[in-house]
Amino acid sequence: MKETQWPLWEIFIQANPGIPHKHVGSLHAPDAEMALQNARDVYTRRKEGISIWAVESKNIVASAPEDVGSFFDPANDKVYRHPTFYKVPEGVKYL
Amino acid sequence: MQTEKDNKQAEFDFQAKIDKGDKIEPKDWMPERYRNQLVRMMSQHAHSEIVGMLPEGNWITRAPSLRRKAILLAKVQDEAGHGMYLYSAAETLGVDRTEMLKQLHTGKAKYSSIFNYPTLTWADIGAIGWLVDGAAIMNQTALAKGSYGPYSRAMVRICKEESFHNRQGYEIMCSLSFGTSEQKQMAQDAFNRWWWPAIMMLGPSDDNSPNSDELMRWKVKMESSDSIRRRFIDRTVPQAEFIGLTVPDPHMKFNKETGHYEHGPINWEEFFNVIKGNGPCNKERVKARNEADKNGRWVREAAEAYAEKHKKN
Amino acid sequence: MENQTALFQYCLRLADSNLILSHRLSEWCGHGPILEEDIALINIALDFIGHGTALLQYAALVEGKGRSEDDLAYMRNEREYRNALLVEQPNGDYAKTIARQFLFDTFQYHFYQALQNSKDETLAALAAKALKEITYHLRHSSQWVLRMGDGTDESHSRIQTAFDDLWMFTGDLFDMDTTDETLLKQGIAVDLAPVKEKWQTQVSEVLQQATLKIPDQTFMQGGSRDGRHTEHLGYLLAEMQYLPRTYPGAKW
Numbered sequence: 001m002k003e004t005q006w007p008l009w010e011i012f013i014q015a016n017p018g019i020p021h022k023h024v025g026s027l028h029a030p031d032a033e034m035a036l037q038n039a040r041d042v043y044t045r046r047k048e049g050i051s052i053w054a055v056e057s058k059n060i061v062a063s064a065p066e067d068v069g070s071f072f073d074p075a076n077d078k079v080y081r082h083p084t085f086y087k088v089p090e091g092v093k094y095l
Numbered sequence: 096m097q098t099e100k101d102n103k104q105a106e107f108d109f110q111a112k113i114d115k116g117d118k119i120e121p122k123d124w125m126p127e128r129y130r131n132q133l134v135r136m137m138s139q140h141a142h143s144e145i146v147g148m149l150p151e152g153n154w155i156t157r158a159p160s161l162r163r164k165a166i167l168l169a170k171v172q173d174e175a176g177h178g179m180y181l182y183s184a185a186e187t188l189g190v191d192r193t194e195m196l197k198q199l200h201t202g203k204a205k206y207s208s209i210f211n212y213p214t215l216t217w218a219d220i221g222a223i224g225w226l227v228d229g230a231a232i233m234n235q236t237a238l239a240k241g242s243y244g245p246y247s248r249a250m251v252r253i254c255k256e257e258s259f260h261n262r263q264g265y266e267i268m269c270s271l272s273f274g275t276s277e278q279k280q281m282a283q284d285a286f287n288r289w290w291w292p293a294i295m296m297l298g299p300s301d302d303n304s305p306n307s308d309e310l311m312r313w314k315v316k317m318e319s320s321d322s323i324r325r326r327f328i329d330r331t332v333p334q335a336e337f338i339g340l341t342v343p344d345p346h347m348k349f350n351k352e353t354g355h356y357e358h359g360p361i362n363w364e365e366f367f368n369v370i371k372g373n374g375p376c377n378k379e380r381v382k383a384r385n386e387a388d389k390n391g392r393w394v395r396e397a398a399e400a401y402a403e404k405h406k407k408n
Numbered sequence: 409m410e411n412q413t414a415l416f417q418y419c420l421r422l423a424d425s426n427l428i429l430s431h432r433l434s435e436w437c438g439h440g441p442i443l444e445e446d447i448a449l450i451n452i453a454l455d456f457i458g459h460g461t462a463l464l465q466y467a468a469l470v471e472g473k474g475r476s477e478d479d480l481a482y483m484r485n486e487r488e489y490r491n492a493l494l495v496e497q498p499n500g501d502y503a504k505t506i507a508r509q510f511l512f513d514t515f516q517y518h519f520y521q522a523l524q525n526s527k528d529e530t531l532a533a534l535a536a537k538a539l540k541e542i543t544y545h546l547r548h549s550s551q552w553v554l555r556m557g558d559g560t561d562e563s564h565s566r567i568q569t570a571f572d573d574l575w576m577f578t579g580d581l582f583d584m585d586t587t588d589e590t591l592l593k594q595g596i597a598v599d600l601a602p603v604k605e606k607w608q609t610q611v612s613e614v615l616q617q618a619t620l621k622i623p624d625q626t627f628m629q630g631g632s633r634d635g636r637h638t639e640h641l642g643y644l645l646a647e648m649q650y651l652p653r654t655y656p657g658a659k660w
Binding site: 277 | 427431434435437438439440441442443444445446447450451453454457458460461464477478481482501502554555556558559560562563566647648650651652655657658659660
Binding site: 006027028029030033034037038040041042045 | 442444447448451544547548551555
């Protein structure tokens with residue numbers, strides 16, 4: 001009989017309230033419930049988190065390194081998206 | 096189709112990226128040899144963590160106090176965790192864990208030679224934490240600066256978690272060395288048996304590692320084995336002296352001019368023999384892993400069958 | 409029975425079950441069915457040893473004879489141990505380990521719910537802390553009972569056999585003696601009759617959901633309250649206690 005493998009899951013942990021979940025690694029689990037439990041045991045042994053996301057790896061879509069130019073360079077010259085682009089008269093507050 | 100010229104350019108860009116200190120990520124272009132070296136290194140490293148659970152796991156049920164027992168349990172659990180981080184890093188290069196484990200179970204993949212030595216007394220648990228983890232941490236701190244992103248991130252995490260491993264080992268050795276004469280003897284005996292294997296586990300001498308140059312250029316290997324070994328010895332010898340243990344090397348002496356210790360000849364024949372499978376515990380270790388895998392198969396299948404039946408669409 | 413003696417015995421009973429089960433779980437270390445489970449089992453073993461140690465510290469304090477938690481763990485013999493018969497049963501295959509765990513987790517869950525309200529503040533506090541851990545243990549073992557029961561034919565038959573084999577040791581969890589009676593009057597101990605009912609309900613529900621049969625065996629082994637154990641405990645203690653007993657007086 002063929003040796004099968006439990007699916008791979010990517011694990012994201014939120015370390016503290018109010019901050020985003022961060023990718024910490026992966027693990028194998030047969031289903032969602034076990035993925036969460038395993039993530040808790042593997043990646044929060046030292047109280048690293050307060051919330052866990054588990055996503056089956058095959059469901060993640062990633063951009064390709066070749067896309068780096070077409071995806072991200074156009075944002076380079078859009079300085080007007082950044083607040084420091086705008087001059088504000090001295091003394092004006094709360095902007 | 097990629098021409099040879101494209102390849103040359105790609106390799107040139109790849110090297111430039113590494114020289115700049117950027118990390119290589121899973122989907123980035125990389126030379127095949129780089130990929131293969133990394134898979135080999137990461138899986139060997141992962142296997143070492145998993146096989147390394149066995150000699151120490153041996154003593155959990157016999158730990159002499161509740162505190163020591165809890166510490167040892169936590170340490171061995173970390174090793175399982177570290178094995179997971181490393182398998183998970185290796186999996187980013189498209190090789191799955193089942194495949195890596197198969198290579199371990201069939202004896203094709205290697206793991207650190209040190210775990211083929213037996214843990215004969217409680218003092219061995221101290222010696223492993225102090226010497227083996229001590230040597231490993233030096234190696235891993237260097238690897239944390241390596242060029243492959245997932246490996247380097249796993250290493251950073253592992254180094255952070257392992258700092259207590261080394262200390263708990265030294266603490267055990269302290270208790271024994273300052274304990275009864277029987278305990279002191281136990282400590283010296285363990286030190287005698289683990290010293291040389293720990294020295295050797297950092298890898299063969301530089302003039303004996305054929306791929307060293309390329310690996311260093313790619314920042315897969317960050318520092319030569321001899322240089323890590325020298326630092327390990329420089330730090331460890333005074334620690335041994337501090338607790339009254341004698342280094343089992345009659346040639347060991349401090350060279351005032353270089354500021355380093357100089358050790359006697361290393362028995363590399365023993366090292367290569369253990370690597371080849373002739374260590375005291377090679378067969379037992381691989382057998383234990385095989386049996387765990389075989390006995391666990393129905394469990395893994397059960398969970399899989401259950402998941403299949405209860406799939407939510 | 410004197411209150412202090414009763415409280416001491418009661419603490420030992422709780423502590424010993426935690427300690428012995430932790431020992432059994434740690435035997436799996438490095439031999440689990442998959443790496444993720446190795447890590448999970450060690451987590452649970454760590455919770456048990458932590459809680460067991462805290463209880464033994466309290467037992468030592470209650471006894472007031474200057475013994476430490478280690479003296480109590482390492483220097484008592486087979487007949488002085490008070491752990492439940494269930495937890496000393498050997499690991500067997502993973503099904504037996506999971507069945508033993510599930511039966512005990514369910515007991516502990518309901519027992520500690522009640523112990524939280526103990527008039528003894530230390531026990532109440534320890535119970536509240538342990539309850540968070542136990543809730544997770546129970547989730548883990550229940551999920552595995554479901555997966556094995558409702559998994560493959562092989563896993564179904566293995567876990568059913570495990571429950572059948574262990575069943576006669578479950579009655580012992582609920583036996584009450586003069587220790588319980590003495591402490592019940594003070595509002596310190598937990599009345600085990602309602603705990604038993606809740607235990608039965610929950611075990612039946614999970615087994616049913618897992619397509620398993622409740623074992624029909626009604627005869628129950630008892631004895632842990634007087635330190636009458638199965639043969640397995642002697643070997644376990646011989647292994648666990650060997651170092652401190654070989655080198656009396658040594659510090660580790």
